[in-house]
Amino acid sequence: MKQIFIQTAAADLLGKAAQYKKDGYRMVQILCTRVPEGYELTYSFDKDYVMENLRVVVPLEGSVMSVTSQYWYAFVWENEIHDLFGLNVEFIAPEVDYGGKFFHLAKPMPWHELANAKQPAAAVKVNLRPGLGVDAAVKPAAKPAAPAAKPAEGGN
């Protein structure tokens, strides 16, 4: 399969998406990858089974414009990217902007960290019966303490 990647500036994204739509391309997917510079987004368009990919890099604290004004159905991928990676996608069509409630996740933005980055130890939530008088959120168990000194043998 022929691989076509076109680097583009975030500011040109909407214009290029509009051009693809005008030329009869179908939007296939949006891919997000965490890279050291921030987020690498790949917008794929298909015509006659040939796929072209627009590549946009967005800085970590930046945001990207939604393409739902051109391809309404992109809201699925834009909501997913927001929920999994934490990237802010601006101006998603209001009726399909789910504001972070598209994915039910135990941990918010689980893919925000760089691949293979060292993660800080997370607090472990323990569900205890009420009334036990113990804080429910406890830190991961520390290293087991050294065994207590053996009592001297021979004593009574």
Place this chain on the structure above:
Amino acid sequence: MGKSTVVPFGPQHPVLPEPIHFDLELEDEKVVKAIPSIGYVHRGLEKLVEKRGFQEYVYVAERVCGICSFGHGWGYSKAIEGLMEIEIPKRAEYLRTIWHEISRLHSHLLWAGLGADALGFESLFMQCWRIRETILDIIEQTTGGRVIFSVCKVGGVRRDIPDQELKEIVKRLDALKKEIDGVADIFLNDETIHARLKGVGTVTYDEAVALGCVGPTARASGVPQDYRIGDEGGAYKELGFTPVLATEGDCFARVKVRLLELYQSLDIIKGCVENMPAGDIAVPVKGFPPAAEYFTRVEQPRGEAVYYVKGNKTKNLERFRLRTPTNANIPVLVKMLQGCDLADVPNIILTIDPCISCCER
């Protein structure tokens, strides 16, 4: 204006085989808005690619879904083969095509059973799944597994099917054709099914294109989109392929397309067996994937699936991405549900054949 209310639908519902949730905003019995949410079975399988070797990950890719598991293993392997510029033997391509089409039979029959059950046809449900048992037996006979095949690997396939066994499989499938005729006749001609499905959840050709539909959902609206036409892998190009189409775009058309695709899959398998090339079934894979990226696609039973891999010269990939067919069909579902009767919601959802396990990965 009628009384407005919100009805939660799913993630657990008698007709839903998979956990998707909708908040249905109703005015009287009409749905005015459907708000989807997913994530109940999100397993982070794409992320797992950072921890598993690129060859080992085929087993993970297969476990994205229990219905189209072979297709996911194939799509992932194909992406790695593209990335590493590996050319696999012709026989392996044909064997992959056979197993993939057997998966399609398995998937469509499973779906037909669930659809029949949702419509209140419990005997039809049982018949569809009884026929599916023969398909599962063939899968077990040729791969050793009934759901997860584990026969696809980077560089080819793990098992061969002897030519004599292939001929026997074709004979069994020929006998199965008559049994499929029986259930297809009920689906296509029963008045109750017509009353429940015809004119319900209609998507026109233009809407299907504008909403980015894929698979039988798109083809039921007359969109001739099937990646088996453009597939550079498998045997489709050599055997010749024309997609099954319908033009009505309603729930009934989606049922019809899937039923006709059963016959098409039987023909493809027969074509593969008749033209099966001799030779090896795999090539050795040496080294690690280069620092490059690759997109490929597979036409799964539910529609086009997109696979992306990014290597970094180590045994682990940097990124794997899978855009599943259900993921692409959620927008059309949201549109179809607007304006429908509450009683039609289950049928509309079922006729896109949603696989949320795939969708969330």
